[in-house]
Amino acid sequence: MEQVNRQVWLKSRPNGIPQADDFAIRVAPLPTAAEGEFVVRNSYLSVDPAMRGWIADTSTYWPRIEVGDTMRAFSVGEVISSRHPDYAVGDQVMGIFGWQDYAAVRPEQVMRKVLERDLSLSLSLGVLGLNGLTAYFGLLDVCQPKPGETVVVSTAAGAVGSAVGQIARIKGCRVVGIAGGEDKVRQCVEEFGYDVAIDYKREADIDAALRKACPDGIDVYYDNTSGAALDAVLRQINVHARIAICGTASFASWEPWNQGPRPERHLLVKRATMRGFLTTDFAARYEEAIADLAGWIRDGKLKYREDMREGIESAPGLIQTLYEGGNAGKLLIRLREDSELAERSTS
């Protein structure tokens, strides 16, 4: 066990995608739990597209990260000491504990206790964590797909997109993915079971590619990107189409604000809905969703990919990696193996 706490902190505020140089690593003393807190030792750290917004934007869900702060991040680990009655040593917890080895944590930082001890703890940062929940609620609640409908997903091979596509298939939909590059397109069809996948980097005419892939029009669009894909989808939506706005990854910045063709006329003529959502609005139903997702994983119906990087030293450059599409699956940082966990080694 390290006797120090390594922390990745924000050294300078980037304009656009955060680069490795915008961060540095410092060594801090091990944190201790105040009354009502407990200390988590992180096993895996997450790298998420939302991090760009946490750093850059003032208009976001959480307070902006300031220069000097330890980088906010989802992570998963084990309680090693506790001064809170609901959290015992050995509990596995997932939440916002930061890009660091150890964190003194208050209950409101915890997203959930991890109960699926037959599955790797790392899944709680991906398909059994915010990615899977985001796919689940954004598709099933916001879009309400019906069997036989056509569902289109952007960043279709990504951590959220691949789960959206597979859940839509489980629900009996025709599923069309939009992804960038030959490898991802192949992965969509061969690994995640999409009916068709469109390579937006290769297709000169995304409208024509969508028309061919969606001969009956588009009923549901799960949008992770905004931009040209959204614009093209809107031109081909069916009456009563539903569009979930999950992310705007195709734009590195919103200063100045991005312009585009106006969607409201499409929404009007097709009596369609475009809705932004935040997974945490569904917090009361996480366990219901995790039970479904874990069941589909155990049944082999829901596949996932992890792109596991080793050691906290790898963290600073990984937001850039994510935005460049340089990852193959959910991008994670491993601080130690599942097998090192006290609880697993004794069970």
Place this chain on the structure above:
Amino acid sequence: MEQVNRQVWLKSRPNGIPQADDFAIRVAPLPTAAEGEFVVRNSYLSVDPAMRGWIADTSTYWPRIEVGDTMRAFSVGEVISSRHPDYAVGDQVMGIFGWQDYAAVRPEQVMRKVLERDLSLSLSLGVLGLNGLTAYFGLLDVCQPKPGETVVVSTAAGAVGSAVGQIARIKGCRVVGIAGGEDKVRQCVEEFGYDVAIDYKREADIDAALRKACPDGIDVYYDNTSGAALDAVLRQINVHARIAICGTASFASWEPWNQGPRPERHLLVKRATMRGFLTTDFAARYEEAIADLAGWIRDGKLKYREDMREGIESAPGLIQTLYEGGNAGKLLIRLREDSELAERSTS
């Protein structure tokens, strides 16, 4: 009773707002009812913003109106002969019977039978017709306003907008209208009870005007215009805001497609919804809504304005009048007085 049927027909297809010259009036023989039809004598004809789209667009709810066709229009009148068991002579009906004196009608052209014999038949083309229903369902169903919330409406003094504003007040909301010109703004506040009305023609900075009028942000926006008003509202929406897209009147044409600031980032960050709707999707609930609307009219809580033009000869220029804002209230054409109706004169 005229012995001929005067019809306003489309003489040439306009690019943009239809002008008087795009129409002509012809004289046709009185129609007769085939089996399953009945003949309606129109009392009032409607002039609606949607007419522009019916003529210009291929991507609309109904087939495009072709050159040579009698202009499609909502109207209200009385059954004068019938070969359909559900429609008797003397029944008052509202529906799509065209800009003409008489129409041979099939039941699917009827929107509803008019049952409120204590109120003028003309109301069935406005506040007790599609305008009132559009306000009712667009506000109450699409936007679901809660007491104390801030509701913004564009074309706030118009036939739809004025009903939206008043219904929002009835439901306990703070209501802010956006309208063009001093007269309309005064009307909004003095006649329709808006808390504040903004004159978009006078305000150089619509964002600042909205900020001042909506100190607690915007929870609901009922959009009849698209354009700059929508863009400004999006910059000030609250979390879980709801935007109903009812019309795009600020744009005369969508060829080429109109551009603007992208809304999806606002929808995402504020977990907000933007939804287009068509009143006819709520057809199963018309009578429920009409009962509410008629009740509010009788109680003096729901006011309306009619801008009544006389005679079918006035019809050709009135779409232009509507788009220029040259009307003061619901724009209607009177072919004969309510008092001429057989049913009323004998009751």
